[in-house]
Amino acid sequence: MKKSGFLSLASFLGLNFLLSLFLGLGYFLFINPHPASLFFAAAAHISNTLMIYAALLAAASVLYFLRAGAAVFVPVFAALQMLLILDIIGYKIFRFHINSMVVNLLTTPGGFQTLGLGLVAHTIFYLVSGALLAVELFFYRSAEGKKWPAGLLSSRWKSLLAAALFIVALDKGMCAWGRIADNVHITGNSRLFPLYQQLNMDSFAVKYLGAKLDEEVRIEISGKYSGLAYPKKPLEIDPPRRPLNILILVVDSFRGDVMNLAVTPRLWEFSKKAAVFENHYSGGNCTRFGIFSVIYGLYGNYWFPLLGERRAPALLEVLKEQGYEMRLFASAELSFPEFNKTCFVNVPRENIYDRPRGKGQVAKDIEITGKFNGFLKSRKGARPYFAFIFYDASHGGYEYPPGFDRFTPVSGDVNYFRLNPGESKPLFNKYKNSIAFEDSLAGDIIDTLEKTGGLKDTAVLVMGDHGEAFYERGYHGHNRGYSPEELRVPLVFYVPGRRAEKVSEPTSHMDIAPTLMKIAGVKNPPVDYSSGLDLFDRKPRPFLAAFSWDSAAIISGGSTLVMPLEAYNGGLTLYDAGYKPVRGREAVTPFLPLISDFRKEARKFYK
Numbered sequence: 321m322k323k324s325g326f327l328s329l330a331s332f333l334g335l336n337f338l339l340s341l342f343l344g345l346g347y348f349l350f351i352n353p354h355p356a357s358l359f360f361a362a363a364a365h366i367s368n369t370l371m372i373y374a375a376l377l378a379a380a381s382v383l384y385f386l387r388a389g390a391a392v393f394v395p396v397f398a399a400l401q402m403l404l405i406l407d408i409i410g411y412k413i414f415r416f417h418i419n420s421m422v423v424n425l426l427t428t429p430g431g432f433q434t435l436g437l438g439l440v441a442h443t444i445f446y447l448v449s450g451a452l453l454a455v456e457l458f459f460y461r462s463a464e465g466k467k468w469p470a471g472l473l474s475s476r477w478k479s480l481l482a483a484a485l486f487i488v489a490l491d492k493g494m495c496a497w498g499r500i501a502d503n504v505h506i507t508g509n510s511r512l513f514p515l516y517q518q519l520n521m522d523s524f525a526v527k528y529l530g531a532k533l534d535e536e537v538r539i540e541i542s543g544k545y546s547g548l549a550y551p552k553k554p555l556e557i558d559p560p561r562r563p564l565n566i567l568i569l570v571v572d573s574f575r576g577d578v579m580n581l582a583v584t585p586r587l588w589e590f591s592k593k594a595a596v597f598e599n600h601y602s603g604g605n606c607t608r609f610g611i612f613s614v615i616y617g618l619y620g621n622y623w624f625p626l627l628g629e630r631r632a633p634a635l636l637e638v639l640k641e642q643g644y645e646m647r648l649f650a651s652a653e654l655s656f657p658e659f660n661k662t663c664f665v666n667v668p669r670e671n672i673y674d675r676p677r678g679k680g681q682v683a684k685d686i687e688i689t690g691k692f693n694g695f696l697k698s699r700k701g702a703r704p705y706f707a708f709i710f711y712d713a714s715h716g717g718y719e720y721p722p723g724f725d726r727f728t729p730v731s732g733d734v735n736y737f738r739l740n741p742g743e744s745k746p747l748f749n750k751y752k753n754s755i756a757f758e759d760s761l762a763g764d765i766i767d768t769l770e771k772t773g774g775l776k777d778t779a780v781l782v783m784g785d786h787g788e789a790f791y792e793r794g795y796h797g798h799n800r801g802y803s804p805e806e807l808r809v810p811l812v813f814y815v816p817g818r819r820a821e822k823v824s825e826p827t828s829h830m831d832i833a834p835t836l837m838k839i840a841g842v843k844n845p846p847v848d849y850s851s852g853l854d855l856f857d858r859k860p861r862p863f864l865a866a867f868s869w870d871s872a873a874i875i876s877g878g879s880t881l882v883m884p885l886e887a888y889n890g891g892l893t894l895y896d897a898g899y900k901p902v903r904g905r906e907a908v909t910p911f912l913p914l915i916s917d918f919r920k921e922a923r924k925f926y927k
Contacts, residue, residue, distance in 0.1 A: 326384065328463045328464055329380060329381070329384045329463070331462070331463035332380075332393065332397075332459055332460060332463035333373060333376065333377060333380060335459040335462065335463065336373075336397050336400075336401070336456075336459060337369060337370075337373050339401060339455070339459075340369050340372075340373070340401065340404060341365070341366065341369055343401060343404050343405060343408070344365055344369060344404065344408075344513070345365075346405075346408035347361075347365065347408060347411070347512050347513060348361060348365075349412070350411065350412070350512065350547065351509055351512060351547065352505070352508075352544070352545035352546065352547060353545070354505050354545045356503065356505035356506065357505040357506075357508070357509055357545065360491075360494050360495075360498070360505065360506045360509060361509050361512060363487060363490050363491040363494060364491045364494075364495070364509070364510075364512070364513060364516060365513060366487050366491075367487050367488045367490070367491035367492070368491075368513045368514075368515065368516045368517075370484050370487065370488060371488065371515075371517070372515060376400075380393075383396075390457065390460050393456070393460055394453060394456040394457050394460055395453065395456075397456050397459075398449070398452040398453045398455075398456045401452050401455075401456075402448065402449055402452055403418065404514075405448065406418060407514050413919070413923070415621070415922065415923040415926050416621070416885055416922075417514040417515075417886075418514070492519040493519075494506055495510060495518050495519045496519040496520065496521040496525075498510070499518075499520065499521075499522060500521065500522065500525045500529075502630055502661065504628065504629050504630050505545070507627070507628040507629075507630070508546075508547060508625065508628035508629045509628070510628060511624055511625075511628070546629055546631070546927070547625060547629070547926060547927055548622075548625055548626070548629065548631065548925055548926060548927065549925055549926065549927045550618075550622075550626075550631065550634070550849070550925040551634050551844070551848050551849035551925075552847070552848045552849065552924070552925065553844060553848045555634065555638065555842055555843075555844050555848070555849065556842070556843040556844055557638060557641075557642075557840070557841050557842050557843065558841045558843060559642050559840070559841045560839075560840070560841050562777070563642060563644075563704040563840070563841075564704065564777055564778060564779045564815070564816065564839055565704050565705050565706070565707070565774065565777055565778040565779070566639070566644075566704075566705075566706045566707070566778070566779050566781075566836060566839070567707045567709070567765075567769075567778055567779070567780045567781070568614070568707070568708045568709070568781045568783075569709045569711075569762055569765065569780070569781065569782045569783075570611065570614075570708070570709065570710045570711065570782075570783055570784065570785050571711045571714055571755065571758045571762070571782070571783075571784055571785075572607065572710070572711060572712050572713075572714050572715035572784070572785055573714050573715050573716075573751075573784060573785070573786065573787065573788040573798060574714065574755060574758070574783070574784025574785075574787070574809055574810060575784060575787035575788050575805055575806075575808060575809060575810075576598075576600065576784075576787065576804075576808035576809050576810050577808070578751075578752055578755050579591075579810035579812075582726075583726075583727075583752050583755055583756050583759065584755060584756065584759035585759065586759050586760060586762065586763025586766070587759050587762055587763065587782060587810075587812060590763070590766050590782075590812065590814070591812045591820075592820055593814055593820055594780070594812050594813055594814035594815075594820055595812075595813045595814075595815070595818065595820065595821050595822075595823060595855070595856070596810075596811070596812055596813075596820075596821070596822050596823065597810075597811040597812075597813065597823045597827045597855065598822055598823065598824050599808075599823075599824055599825065599826045599827065600783075600808065600809055600810065600811040600826075600827045600828070600829075601807045601808060601809070601826065601827070601828050601829070601864050601866060601875065602784065602785065602786045602787070602807050602808075602809050602828075602829050602866065603619075603620060603828060603829040603830050603865070603866055603867060604620050604786060604829075604866055604867045604868060605786050605787075605798050605799050605800070605801065605802055605806045605807060605866060605867075605868050606786055606798055606799040606868060606869075607657060607785045607786065608620075608623065608657040608869075609623065609866075609867045609868065610784075610785035610786040610809075610829060611657075611659060611663060611710075611785050612662065612663060613828070613829040613830045613852075613867075614783070614785075614829045614832050614833065615633045615635060615636070615663040615664075615833065616633045616634075616635070616662075616663065616833060616850070617633075617635070617830045617831070617832065617833030617834055617846070617849070617850030617851060617852045618830065618850060618851050618925065619830075619851050619865055619867065619872075619921060619922050620866075620867025620868070620872065621867065621872070621885065621922050622925060623662065623867075625926075626662055627658055627661055627662050630661050630662075630665050631662075631665070632665045632666040633662075633663060633833070634833075634837070634849045634850075635833045635836055635837055635840075636663075636664070636666055636667070636706070637666065638837060638840050638842060639706050639840060640666055642704070642840065642841075643703060643704070644703075644704050644705060644706045645671070645703055645704070645705040645706070646664075646666075646667040646668070646671050646705070646706050647671055647673075647692070647695060647705055647706070647707045647708075648664055648667060648671065648672045648673065648674065648707070648708045648710075649673050649674070649688040649691055649692050649707070649708070649709045649710070650672075650673070650674040650688065650708075650709070650710040650712070651674075651676060651681055651684040651685050651688055651710065651711060651712035651713070652674065652684075652710070652712050653674045653675060654672060654674045654710075660672070664708075673688060673691050676688055676691075680719060681712050681713040681715070681717070681719045682713050682719045682720060682721050682757070684712065684713075685711045685712065685713045685757075685758065685761055686761065688709065688711075689709075689761045689764055689765060692707065692709055692765060693764065693765060693768045695707075696768050696769065696772050696774060697768070697772060699772075704777075709765070710785075711758045711761065711762075713754055713757060713758060714751065714754040714755050714757075714758050717733070718747075718750045718751045718753070718754040719754055719757075720750075720753045720754045720756070720757035721757065724753045724754075724756050724757045724760075725753060726752070726753055726756055727749035727750075727752045727753055727756075728749060729745075729746045729749065730746050730747075730749045730750040730753065731743055731746040731747045731749075731750050739796055741791040741794075744790045744791040744796070747790060747796070748790045751788065751790070762782060766780070775814070775816065776816055777816060778816065779813075779814065779815050779816070779836070779839060780812075780813075780814040781811065781812070781813050781814075781832065782810065782811075782812040783809055783810055783811045783812070783829070783832075784809035784810060785809070786798050786799075786806060786807065786809065787804075787805050787806045787807055787808055787809055788805065788806070789801075789803055789805040789806055790805070792805050793805070793899050799868060799869075801882070801899070802866055802868075802873035802875070802880050802882055802895075802899075803880075803899045804899065807866055807873075807875070809829075811827070811832075813835075813855065815839070823855075825858060826861070826864055826875075827855055828852055828864050828865075829852075830850060830851050830852030830865075831852035831853050831854065831855045832852070832855065833849075833850050833852060834846035834849075834850045834852050834853060834854050834855075835854050835855040835856065837849070837850075838854055851865070851921050851924075862876060862914055862917065863875060863876035863914050863917075863918070864876070865918060865921070870884060870885050870886040871883060871884050871885055871886075872885055872918075872922075874911060874914050874915065874918055876911070876914060878896070878897035879894060879895060879896055879897065879902075879911075880894070880895040880899065881893070881894050881895075881908065881911045881914070881915075882894075882895065883915070883918075892908055894907050894908055894911070
């Protein structure tokens with residue numbers, strides 16, 4: 321090729337493009353047969369492959385000008401095609417595209433065996449690799465010296481470029497429209513192909529097209545076209561004769577060690593009547609995955625397909641079928657994160673109060689407290705309710721009104737650009753004052769419940785969505801890592817007639833949905849619809865899982881294994897009980913069986 325024209329390189333890439341298109345048809349095994357899904361997937365597949373090969377053209381051009389020959393081009397492109405085949409296989413096994421968690425599992429001694437792949441798989445791998453080398457050599461020889469008639473060259477390139485731009489525009493246009501219109505056949509397939517880039521025009525659509533993205537979703541995907549087996553089995557339900565109301569009260573960034581007599585005296589007093597879970601972990605290090613793990617009881621990786629299909633949680637579907645009145649009260653709109661299209665997709669818009677008129681988070685938290693208390697006082701009849709309250713003043717700026725300066729000195733306004741470890745104590749004091757304010761609001765709600773007789777027939781849960789770090793590990797905030805400060809949160813669980821207790825065993829947000837399902841009369845074991853356990857069923861568990869956007873963690877025996885879920889996000893990192901990195905790949909070996917169990921759970925609810 322180095323003695324041929326640039327057209328030979330284009331021909332070689334063109335042949336590989338066609339091969340990648342053919343191999344990529346394997347991804348179509350994982351989509352539903354609805355015509356809209358197939359049409360979008362076809363456009364997305366061609367568009368995505370075009371964009372990948374546009375990048376490969378730049379890299380291949382460098383090799384071309386360096387006068388690389390068959391010894392470089394043949395093995396490199398054979399490896400790239402093999403990587404595509406392995407990604408399809410990996411997607412089937414893990415429901416993740418190739419990332420360093422998968423690579424580490426396959427390359428760490430003993431990791432390959434955890435997948436149950438033996439000699440046959442090894443043999444097939446080498447046979448396919450050899451076949452790809454032969455195919456690439458054939459492509460290389462066919463492209464060498466390639467010449468097209470001069471008159472056709474210009475028109476052919478223009479036609480190909482126009483067709484390519486049209487397909488990319490079609491794909492991105494459908495992707496953007498699918499998000500705006502909540503078309504589940506498009507949104508449900510937007511993560512199907514590796515490296516696929518979605519086009520987000522939500523803000524543009526709201527501003528210039530009058531779109532209302534936070535309205536109630538009215539599109540449902542039928543079981544025939546869903547890519548999920550959720551729940552795994554039909555639910556068997558024996559509704560209780562006297563159903564309990566369910567109240568979930570969440571305080572943003574509420575970490576476990578600040579629920580104490582000094583900071584939260586009213587919750588501390590209430591906890592004497594309830595079960596207190598002293599070693600409780602959120603299912604994520606940010607609001608999105610923390611709340612998701614509470615309502616669904618699932619691993620965080622299911623957020624994306626459930627969002628894509630706008631699928632309601634089994635818990636709320638059960639309560640809805642039993643006639644529960646759904647009421648949501650939040651200081652910030654529930655459209656970001658997209659809880660209105662996941663956790664609460666089946667809650668009517670008129671039953672959601674997430675646009676309080678107050679200025680500032682303090683005023684908004686006070687307002688939603690008043691709204692919920694008003695709801696309690698005005699209730700008539702015996703219809704049970706499910707209520708979710710989400711306080712936000714303790715998030716980010718750590719706001720509180722005058723009269724809550726219990727811990728001093730405090731920082732002023734939080735400037736994240738100038739924040740440094742030296743401000744950790746004043747900042748932590750400000751945070752504790754904010755939590756104390758939220759405690760007062762929670763106490764007002766509990767008092768109203770007691771005065772209206774609600775504690776006799778209401779299960780009350782108080783918790784944080786995630787924690788907050790204050791430079792204990794060298795950084796501030798959340799969504800940064802999986803330290804105890806970010807994951808350990810309070811859980812106070814009051815059930816009428818149940819004795820108060822303190823539970824020291826490790827528990828997870830994913831255990832909340834199974835516990836509430838049992839209260840609602842669901843007879844199925846949690847494994848049929850959740851990744852958690854009944855909080856009051858003391859079954860041993862080998863590990864807890866937690867999630868973020870592009871990574872996950874396995875927490876076991878005081879150690880934490882952080883795993884990337886995207887290819888760009890580095891490798892496995894093991895942290896000891898003090899959340900300090902442990903060096904050496906051999907340290908990960910004891911976690912291999914846990915990774916295998918994690919992998920099975922992370923794909924259990926896919927078809």
